[in-house]
Amino acid sequence: MTTVAPKNFWYVAAFAEDIGRALVARTILNQALVMFRTEEGSVAILEDRCPHRAVPLSLGRLIGDDIRCNYHGMQIRADGSCSRIPCQDLIPEKARARTYPVVERHKLIWVWMGNSDLADPATVPDFHWFDDPAWTTCHGYHHVNANYQLLNDNLLDLSHESYVHEDTIGNDAVAEAPVTSKVVDGKVYVSREIVNCEPPPFYVKTTGFTTNINRWHTTIFQPPSFNVIENGSYPHHASRSEALERRILNMITPETDTSSHYFWGVARAFLHDDAALTSYIREKIYHTFDQDKVLLEAQQRNLGKETNAPFPVALRTDVGPIQARKLVKQILDREQSEAA
Numbered sequence: 397m398t399t400v401a402p403k404n405f406w407y408v409a410a411f412a413e414d415i416g417r418a419l420v421a422r423t424i425l426n427q428a429l430v431m432f433r434t435e436e437g438s439v440a441i442l443e444d445r446c447p448h449r450a451v452p453l454s455l456g457r458l459i460g461d462d463i464r465c466n467y468h469g470m471q472i473r474a475d476g477s478c479s480r481i482p483c484q485d486l487i488p489e490k491a492r493a494r495t496y497p498v499v500e501r502h503k504l505i506w507v508w509m510g511n512s513d514l515a516d517p518a519t520v521p522d523f524h525w526f527d528d529p530a531w532t533t534c535h536g537y538h539h540v541n542a543n544y545q546l547l548n549d550n551l552l553d554l555s556h557e558s559y560v561h562e563d564t565i566g567n568d569a570v571a572e573a574p575v576t577s578k579v580v581d582g583k584v585y586v587s588r589e590i591v592n593c594e595p596p597p598f599y600v601k602t603t604g605f606t607t608n609i610n611r612w613h614t615t616i617f618q619p620p621s622f623n624v625i626e627n628g629s630y631p632h633h634a635s636r637s638e639a640l641e642r643r644i645l646n647m648i649t650p651e652t653d654t655s656s657h658y659f660w661g662v663a664r665a666f667l668h669d670d671a672a673l674t675s676y677i678r679e680k681i682y683h684t685f686d687q688d689k690v691l692l693e694a695q696q697r698n699l700g701k702e703t704n705a706p707f708p709v710a711l712r713t714d715v716g717p718i719q720a721r722k723l724v725k726q727i728l729d730r731e732q733s734e735a736a
């Protein structure tokens with residue numbers, strides 16, 4: 397059982413399009429899960445462990461809406477109960493797999509790993525951009541061998557764009573721009589206004605701006621691991637109302653104490669019909685997040701198991717990450733004292 401990530405939250409288990417009539421295995425919060433879509437179209441998520449001899453159910457096959465274990469043929473329904481045992485009529489009470497609450501919303505499959513009684517669909521984080529016609533999106537996934545809080549830190553301190561992403565979204569102006577951070581209603585807001593700077597390569601290509609621009613980003617952190625970056629840019633001598641706006645959608649799901657599922661999307665509010673632009677953005681952001689992955693995994697290797705140990709040096713730009721970690725720690729402490 398995990399000790400580093402809050403349990404009583406909705407986490408993204410998959411993009412909805414990736415769950416169909418095939419068994420998908422994925423570990424979330426140190427728990428091995430198997431997911432599939434039933435014949436009538438809802439998504440089921442179960443513990444990936446046969447109640448008989450602990451073989452992963454994901455190695456089995458779907459018979460209608462039952463998973464047939466590929467070892468001795470026991471069949472488990474989507475609700476976790478056992479429907480059939482070869483050559484015996486008696487179904488033991490304990491022949492049952494744990495199931496998890498699921499919500500499908502905004503083209504995402506959300507799972508609740510904690511106390512099922514607390515799983516309120518109204519508390520699924522808002523990622524409406526994925527199915528809002530006012531926005532055009534692309535999306536992707538990275539598996540990152542790093543603790544989820546290192547990914548939060550990364551998204552809450554975008555000064556790294558200047559050094560990690562200088563071939564796409566960054567240049568010196570980002571790290572030099574002043575940063576503000578505040579906590580409002582349990583969320584952290586970290587903002588940068590970058591005035592009269594050269595457009596980095598990704599901006600030139602996606603916006604067409606070639607002269608100096610003003611750009612801003614605000615990372616909005618919602619515990620424990622959701623980060624929406626509001627971003628806009630416009631020519632320096634134009635007015636802000638002419639800005640082209642994007643939202644970078646970051647949904648991080650702890651896999652183990654030292655690894656994460658990084659589901660991401662980029663939404664834009666301009667040039668909706670330009671499919672080539674959508675492909676370009678996806679390709680470049682994929683590459684950009686590959687760059688983060690290299691650093692984050694190296695950072696995790698240096699940290700070893702000490703994922704929550706305090707860092708010895710704090711810079712001005714660490715205010716947001718520190719505020720976010722405080723919020724997560726409060727939640728972890730609360731969950732721990734409730735469990736005790």
Ligand code: FES
Pocket residue numbers: 446447448449450451465466467468469470
């Ligand atoms: S381990 Fe699954 S039926 Fe025996």
Ligand SMILES: [Fe+2]
Pocket residue numbers: 550556557560561684685688
């Ligand atoms: Fe980055």
